[in-house]
Structures are given as structure tokens and as C-alpha cells.
Amino acid sequence: MFRRxxxxxxxxxxxEFSDAEDCFAVVxxxxxxxxxxxxxxDSTRGPEDIRxxxxxxxxxxHADQGxxxxxxxxxxxxxxxxxxxxxxxxxxxxxxxxxDAALQGQGLITRCCASMLEYLFHELHLHRVxxxxxxxxxxxxxxxxxxxxRQEGIAREAEWVNDRWVDLVVWSxxxxxxxxxxx
Numbered sequence: 001m002f003r004r005x006x007x008x009x010x011x012x013x014x015x016e017f018s019d020a021e022d023c024f025a026v027v028x029x030x031x032x033x034x035x036x037x038x039x040x041x042d043s044t045r046g047p048e049d050i051r052x053x054x055x056x057x058x059x060x061x062h063a064d065q066g067x068x069x070x071x072x073x074x075x076x077x078x079x080x081x082x083x084x085x086x087x088x089x090x091x092x093x094x095x096x097x098x099x100d101a102a103l104q105g106q107g108l109i110t111r112c113c114a115s116m117l118e119y120l121f122h123e124l125h126l127h128r129v130x131x132x133x134x135x136x137x138x139x140x141x142x143x144x145x146x147x148x149x150r151q152e153g154i155a156r157e158a159e160w161v162n163d164r165w166v167d168l169v170v171w172s173x174x175x176x177x178x179x180x181x182x183x
Contacts, residue, residue: 002067006115010108012069012081015057019070020050022077026100033101037134039161060085066093066120071112078103081112086126093120094130097143110143114180117147121175128175132158132168144171148179 003013015023024047027034035041044050057068066083079099086093095116097109113131120126131149133140145151149171157165 002061002069004069004115004119006071006111009074010111011072012112012115013072014061014067015054015070015080017051017054019077020047020054023047023070023080024050026077026079030101034098035162037137037140037161037166038098039159042162057082064088066124067116069116071099071108073103073108079109079112081109081116083116083120086124090128091126092128092130093126094132095120096131097140104139110146110181113143113147117173117178118180121178126175129173131171133171134159134161135167135169141169141171144173147173147181148177149173150177 001014003011005011024044027041027044027050031041044053053068060083061067065085068082069080070077071079071081079097081095081097084094084096095113097113099109117129120129131144132155133144135141135154150173152170152172155168155170158168159166
């Protein structure tokens with residue numbers, strides 16, 4: 001079981017089936033906010049959709065392809081951060097994240113990303129990690145910038161999000177460049 005204590009009261013851990021109701025409640029409560037940038041929100045119509053995601057997340061982790069984690073703050077589910085399937089031949093992966101709108105702008109995702117990067121670079125010995133964000137999603141793009149990622153370019157019309165194409169900023173960080181931020 002994957003679990004990381006990020007800071008007092010903040011934990012990331014692999015999703016479990018018992019998390020489906022809480023996760024769906026947060027997604028549903030934040031639907032309008034999340035759907036602007038995340039293509040999966042409209043197809044997430046109930047806890048059963050979350051359970052299907054959890055099955056895929058657990059399969060991914062057990063196949064040594066990286067963790068998909070929920071974020072808990074003081075014991076309450078508040079968001080997610082996960083690895084996309086690891087490319088072991090090139091020791092690389094990408095990560096994605098989202099958070100309850102009520103906690104946006106408090107540094108939660110930055111701290112969780114730093115913890116995940118520690119795991120990916122120091123425990124799994126990956127060489128490269130990417131983050132891709134919508135070009136107009138300034139708050140999301142601030143996270144890789146804050147963590148020392150380098151902007152590599154724009155992937156034009158790279159993601160179909162709710163009836164529109166979205167250009168994505170491609171950010172990368174290499175293991176030799178990783179420096180965990182001071183708390």
C-alpha cells in the first residue's frame with residue numbers, strides 16, 4: 001500500500017474502494033470548477049465511476065506503473081495526485097493533480113507534488129517527470145514553475161476538454177535538477 005505523510009495533517013495514499021463515496025462527493029461539489037480543465041469530470045456521474053477508476057489505479061500500482069493517490073487533509077478527502085503510467089525504458093512519467101476549490105491557493109498541491117517527486121526520483125529512480133497544464137490555467141502552471149520545472153513548449157490542441165481543444169504547456173524536471181523546496 002502506497003502512503004506518504006506530506007506534512008502534519010496532510011496525507012497521500014493509494015485509493016481504496018471505500019474512498020469512492022467521499023471522492024465522488026468532492027468531485028460533484030466541485031463539478032463546475034473542475035470541468036474547465038479536466039476531461040473526465042462530465043463522465044464521472046456517480047460513485048460507481050470512481051470505483052472503476054480505483055480499479056484501474058490499483059491495477060496500475062500493482063503492475064509497477066506508479067501510484068494514483070487521494071489527498072487527505074485532517075482525515076478528509078480533498079483532492080488527488082497521481083502518476084500516469086511509468087515508461088521504465090526511459091525512466092520517465094508524468095503527474096496530474098486536482099484539489100477541492102476551497103483549498104486552492106494554499107500550497108497543498110505544491111507540497112504533495114514535492115512529496116511525489118521525492119518518491120519518483122529518490123525511491124523509483126526516475127530520470128524525468130512531466131506536468132502538462134492548460135496554457136490559460138495559470139494557477140496549475142504556477143505549481144511546476146514553483147517546483148523548478150522547465151517549460152519546454154506548447155502542445156497545441158493536445159487535449160479535448162468539454163467540447164473544446166486545449167493547448168497544454170509541457171513542463172519537465174530531470175532528477176539531477178530536483179531540489180526539494182524548503183518548508
